[in-house]
Amino acid sequence: MGQETFGKKEREKxxxxxxxxxxxxxxxxxxxxxxxxxxxxxxxxxxxxxxxTDTPPDPxxxxxxxxxxxxxxxxxxxxxxxxxxxxxGVVKFFDGAKGYGFINDNxxxxxxxxxxxxxxxxxxxxxxxxxxxxHTQRGLSAIKVVKVG
Numbered sequence: 553m554g555q556e557t558f559g560k561k562e563r564e565k566x567x568x569x570x571x572x573x574x575x576x577x578x579x580x581x582x583x584x585x586x587x588x589x590x591x592x593x594x595x596x597x598x599x600x601x602x603x604x605t606d607t608p609p610d611p612x613x614x615x616x617x618x619x620x621x622x623x624x625x626x627x628x629x630x631x632x633x634x635x636x637x638x639x640x641g642v643v644k645f646f647d648g649a650k651g652y653g654f655i656n657d658n659x660x661x662x663x664x665x666x667x668x669x670x671x672x673x674x675x676x677x678x679x680x681x682x683x684x685x686x687h688t689q690r691g692l693s694a695i696k697v698v699k700v701g
Contacts, residue, residue: 639659639682639684640682640700641657642680643656643675643676643680643681644677646677651669653665654666655683665691670683670694672696672699674699683696
């Protein structure tokens, strides 16, 4: 019973190695400890370009910003640009078989989706039209589309 087998010896060696590694990590953590540093040594500043730096900013470069001019979130409805309800545009693409197409808005140069149910008369590519905009879940959609000339 006093004899150690090869497996027991290997396990004991691994255990001692693990203990030694743990002790080395502990001493390394103690030597790299940041405790005891002054507050100034731990401070990080942001320069005028938004980069982190360890030097405080120059007080001569300080700018006053009016807090009321900072806008958080989306603009209020009355602050948005008012674009006329009836818009003019040219049909960029329309597939009568599938029942949809796109109109290029003359005012904003945006492409606006149009469905066949929103047409007063059949339209083709290149036709000039007037329409109104409706905001849908998928984006802008043209309604009340009328062919011009």
